[in-house]
Amino acid sequence: MRYLPLTADDRAEMLNTIGAKSVDDFYADVPESARLHGSVEGLTDHQGELAVERHMSKLAAKNRAASSGPFFVGAGAYKHHVPATVDMIIQRSEFLTTYTPYQPEIAQGTLQTLFEFQTQVAALTAMDVANASMYDGSTACAEAAVMATRATRRKKVILSGGLHPHYAAATKLLCEAQGIEVVQLEHAIDGELALADAVDDQTACVIGQSPNTFGTVSDLSPVAEAAHGKGALLVSVFTEAVSLGLVTPPGEMGADIAVGEGQSIGNGLNFGGPYVGLFACTQKLVRQMPGRLCGETTDAEGKRGFVLTLSTREQHIRRDKATSNICTNSGLCALAFTAHMTLLGGKGLEQMAVLNHEAACDLADALAAVPGVEILTPRFFNEFAFRTPMNAEAVLAMLDEAGIVGGVRASRLFPGDHMGDVILCAATECTTPEDIAAYAAALKEII
Amino acid sequence: MTRYTQPTTFYTEDHEWVTVHNDLATVGITHYAENALGDIVFVELPEVGAEFAPGDDMAVVESVKAASDVYAPIHGKVVEVNGALSDKPETVNESPTEKGWFCVLEIKDGAEIAGLMDEAAYKAYCETL
Amino acid sequence: MSMNTQGRPTSPESVSMSSIETVSGSRGLLQHEDLLFEIGTSETTGVDLPAPKGTKNRLGGVTRKVPTGLPGLSEPQAVRHYMRLSQKNYAIDLGLFPLGSCTMKHNPRLNEKMARLPGFGDIHPLQPQATVQGALELIDELATWLKTLTNMPAVAMSPKAGAHGEFCGMMAIRQALIARGEVETRKRVLVPESAHGTNPATAVQCGFIVDEIKANKRGRVDMADLKAKLEKSDDIAGIMLTNPNTCGLFETDIKEIADLIHAAGGYFYCDGANFNAIVGRVRPGDLGVDAMHINLHKTFSTPHGGGGPGSGPTVLSEALAPYAPVPFVVKDADGMYRLVEDIEGVASESFGRMVAFHGQMGMFVRALTYILSHGADGLKQASEDAVLNANYIQARLKKVMTAPFEGYCMHEALFSDAFTAEGIETIDIAKALIDEGYHPMTMYFPLVVHGAMLIEPTESESKAELDRFCDALESIARRAAQGDEALKGAPYLAPMRRLDETKAARKPVLKWAEPEEAPPVAAE
Known part of the structure; x- marks a missing residue:
């Protein structure tokens, strides 16, 4: 096993130094009824990097990465560029x-x-x-x-x-x-x-x-x-x-x-x-x-x-x-x-913040131009809430089909608050004018 | 019940000293205690007016690696605290029984003094530790 | 006052040491590096951003008045800044890191690579669940292995670290007591005096009262004391017990302890910090445990990162499973994975939500990668090698150091300072190890052993590395026994000499401040 340096000879020699017959001696305090005999149920034996990587990559491929298309989810976690x-x-x-x-x-x-x-x-x-x-x-x-x-x-x-x-x-x-x-x-x-x-x-x-x-x-x-x-x-x-x-x-x-x-x-x-x-x-x-x-x-x-x-x-x-x-x-x-933060410096952060704010303003303007959309947040930085004439969950599902992750439905965070038609969305420095145009166009199609 | 018209000092098994003078008792920690704690870096004092029963947590004294509660040795009401310790906690190390006093209590029940150790008894007690 | 016997020197005695002074402050490969605030300027940046348009503002005047004033560094300056600082750190990748109770094992780089796959690292916790099916499946798969390895029916995945897992388990116990209508009467939690400090702190955080139980001469729970504490049983909420315990020993009477607690109407919380000793050989579910956190950053090798992030999934027994926190992953009949986020339906008895989102996904990826890489045979072998390595250290060093308890240890070897000469302390031995190129062992813990030294080598060490370490520590121990005063000045060869912790605590300086201008020299 690639992570374990001891050889069989090492183990024997060390047991000899200790004066123990086998590692079982060290576990003598474990009540007999609690000793696990045999192997871990259902788990294969050790595998090489390639096999493990294949398995993990298969799982990863089932997820839509934020960078793979227009992405507008915020509400507590944000897609930013990391140097x-x-x-x-x-x-x-x-x-x-x-x-x-x-x-x-x-x-x-x-x-x-x-x-x-x-x-x-x-x-x-x-x-x-x-x-x-x-x-x-x-x-x-x-x-x-x-x-x-x-x-x-x-x-x-x-x-x-x-x-x-x-x-x-x-x-x-x-x-x-x-x-x-x-x-x-x-x-x-x-x-x-x-x-x-x-x-x-x-x-x-x-x-x-x-x-x-x-x-x-x-x-x-x-x-x-x-x-x-x-x-x-x-x-x-x-x-x-x-x-x-x-x-x-x-x-x-x-x-x-x-x-x-x-x-x-x-x-x-x-x-x-x-x-x-x-x-x-x-x-x-x-x-x-x-x-x-x-x-x-x-x-x-x-x-x-x-x-x-x-x-x-x-x-x-x-x-x-x-x-x-x-x-x-x-x-x-x-x-x-x-x-x-050290790479940005105070001024860099300020500039990044302004870019976030401008992207969100552009997004709000583009969505507000879609008939039926109402921007609800009066003053905002890089995210806001808007109302759609349809159920938010249905809207997001249709946006998803168009390759756009459009935000979070407010009812996921505020169940029971009658916010079924409200979407929370965010824009950052990663949001492009094309992303915004695509969002507005898709939304217009849907509602 | 004895009334101490001259300042007289007594000790607890928890290493507080109490100097009794008329109706007032000044409280601090002993040399033995400050030495065991090591360099004292912070002292939290009670508020003036607070009332305590014997054994109550009255103050906190901290070294870098330890925090210890200082217990009230008798029933009493705090009438004065040694504010200088906030800025110079090391005073407790340098002068535990004089400049490093913690607070002055108004004695509620003079009879409790009889339950404390005198200097000889405390010295003998420390030798057993 | 409450006497504390853990006092030790925290301000260094001045020790003269002839050394070569350099103009730069650097010493060969070890570069001097000032604080960021002393080398950066507010005009410098290491990030090129497009210029803002400056046309829009919907902030309604809620704007920052005073700029942060924080300096920046260009990319080459920043790289050097952190590179130079990194060289002042010891790390597992450099050598044996024998911190007892911390399980500093090798961190496989495959785990890092997997965590950075965009499908794991670049997904948002609130994306529509249809777009994160692989992530939910991964959480479910890791949960399955954690349940299998512990033989427990349920696991809460959201705790962010070990202590957070303790909070999870104790809150589940609290919720079970609420369901029984006994939360107001059952307040007492038994905690051994040898416990990690997090245990009593957690119990109090959950509204319980701590009642300490003593250790016996064999370093285990004193059963007579335990039984005495259980004589009055109608106020017992449970016990928090580490197993293997903090002395590195398996609690011999653990099943009887579990039975006694259950008979008293309480629950058994097991601190799983030392799970690395028993993975694949003992399942906590077979010991009568009701809740146990698993430190993924210990047992399953997610990197410690200089103090975190950790991850503390907490397994729960049948009795506590209904009270598990939200969110958790379920697999629906149609094969889709779903997050249960609200306290209703299957989660109607949940004690609530502990944290935003769903737990430490980045750590889950690493831990699952570790488990699949090791497999059933590798996990068992890793535990056995960890225990073998610790016993080898114990066998080699007990000739020169004092082993306070008889018999074999589990995955860590404990020594006391009884062998040292007057005036030489555990800290002096620890600091001398630094000069020999090692990180010191855990010192002054557990509290039940005077001047404790707790050594956990883990399975990641070869025999040659162990021998080299034992040779070094053996020599230091001999010097300590002889009262070698030079130990008190150690380390001599580290980037810094002993630091003045007293000064730091008396007048805390917790951030950098512009130096005050020197007072003007009085005119003649």
Whole structure:
């Protein structure tokens, strides 16, 4: 077997050194009734690369790749171009095949890139500090809610009507297990500011999203003001990190905690994972943060270096009193994020954001010209919702037949909300004028 | 019940020291405790006005690799905290029994003092550890 | 106060070391590299984008006021930046990475290649399901093997990592207790004191109360203590137990433990971090387990990536299966695969959704590639070689180091610091290993052994590599026993000397900031 270096002679010699008759001796503690005799049921023996590659390629061929035609799906994950350099960097053995940097003397590569990542995320969100990443945006959102209840010693969380339903579900799950009340405001395309009226003096935090799931961008400053007036925190969420180059970032709106999905920068679609959760907050809240933090220090010779720090918040030290149970985070995806961000620079990101916005404006204009289509999102960055005169699922199926992946039906994310005729769609720098023309033409045919 | 008109220091088995003077008790951690913890990097103090029963988590003291709760040694209400520790937590290492005090409690029940160890008893206790 | 006995030096003592200073700060092949913010400029970019038209704006004025100010690098600068930084990292591809409990095995490159097939890497989680049938089939196929290898009837695929899998399993237990009407009364979860920190943290996260159980002199659960804790049983929610446990030992009484917990009305959560020792030889379902997460990034070799991403599919017993989280994949009568995303129908008893979308697809591709490459014979052989390698290390090193428990180990060998001379600590041995070209073992864990050193070689090491490692560690152990003070300054030969963790924690600097201008020199 190509992955196993020991030879039969090695094994015999090692058993001899140990003083064991066979490996069975090592498994003597296993109760007899639990020993598996014979082979794993239904699994063939080991196979060469070629055979495995054939099997996997056959499965892959049954999927429609986003790059293979006009593609307009967003709603929490986005098709962007990732520079070739990024994949080369994350495939460097020293980044790919190393562990969490517990031994800083031989992990400065990982640690310095995390420090740079934290600095970039803090700057992008306009917050004081950022951690070294979470699993994804939805779990970051859930952790932010729980963190707010710790910081305020209150037990109520309010979710906006435009928060991504998956983020809302993950947040409800984590909160309810801990006896935290979760209030979900009515789903609305442009309703983030309703949080300002909902907050009361029992509220730990309000959670709003901009751009929200329907694409609507909102200045949450009035929400921050109302929340702070009641002693509550504002958690500001985004699912499209590229928007931070153009849209008002959480810190400029008075957010106390900013969380979001970083997939858009440096990471492919990957059918939903692995992604990278971004998590930032004000200086005041840093000791309540979940997850790993990288900090600057010096070594015994006075040279600058980096270490994981403030670890006493974490499960491996604080155990049942930890701020979170998170251990593994999303290191390699954070590296992809920071490498792509380094290639872009602030100005490059801004330019990329403008290109996204212009593509979405062009798409909205083209679709709005189709009789029967109504654009529902009043202000947007690179995605919006529109109403069709037909059932959205049927429309998308017919678009699919025309080779166009036209978006997500709103009823998939908001079942029971009577949005059967609403489609959520996105455009990015990957969207061409031809893609847009093809979409509009096909839609005109269908409806 | 004895009233301590001169400052007198007592100890707990959990390595807190308590200096009693009239109605007030100043609390900190002992040299033995700070030494076992190593370099102290953070101290979380209680809020003034908070009330505690013996054994309640009153404060937290952290080194790089460990976090320990500091327990209230007696019933009491916090009347003062040592805010200087927030900026200079290393004071607990440098001067655990003087500059490194944590907080002052208003004593609720003077009789509880009798349950604490005096210096000789604490010294003997540490030698058994 | 709660006394902690895990104190150790965290600020380095100054150790003089004559070294050759260079003007550049580089040392031969090891290049000095400043922070991105010190070498990049806001005018530089490594991405050429078309110019925007600048004609349209539908943002309604919700625009960023202050630019990010972040610097960029050109492509050659960026490549060098990351290349130079990469050379300051140790990696499995460079040598043995014996971190106990972490299973740092070889990461086959075929897995990487497969994950990058556009049909897997370039598909959106919310595409119409008819366009992702191969992806759903892959999830179903991996799920089948995970269920087969564990002999469990169900598996939740969405957990993002091990601790997230623990959350999944404990939430399933919570939901089962809700269904029984006992969630308010059954709050107590038993956790051995040797457990990973994630276990108690997870239990609390799910609203439970942790009750620690002791280890016995053989490094296993103390059955007398367990039985005492179960005397009052109407408040028991369950137990969280790692098996093989964190001391690298198989829990001898595991079936009795499972029976006792079940008799008490609780559930058995098994931490599957150490599954690599038993794949193909023992199926957790045969041990009475109700839930167990599988770290694909350990046992099934998806790369650790410097701290993630992981993936923690969680297998569930018949008793817990109805409460599995959404989404999950089902195969319909017409042969089409379908995602069940809403809490209705077959998922009506589900405890809910843990995360956006459907789990770590990129890791699923790699794990399935690993399983198919190894096959039934390879998986079993891998476990046996992992256990053989650990026992070989234990046999070779127990002559010079202290093995705290009698007998053979599973896939990791545990030592205590009892053999060291006064003043020499576990950390000194670990850091000296760095000078010998190895990543240190897991240190100061598990907490039940003083100055613990936990060594997990995995099956990826040849005998020659193991011998070289043992020679190095044996020599360091002898020096530690003799009290060689030089160990306290190690490492001497790494890119950095020991770092000041105390300083980092006292005055945290968590991001780069423009250096403040030096104060003006006072005029004469």
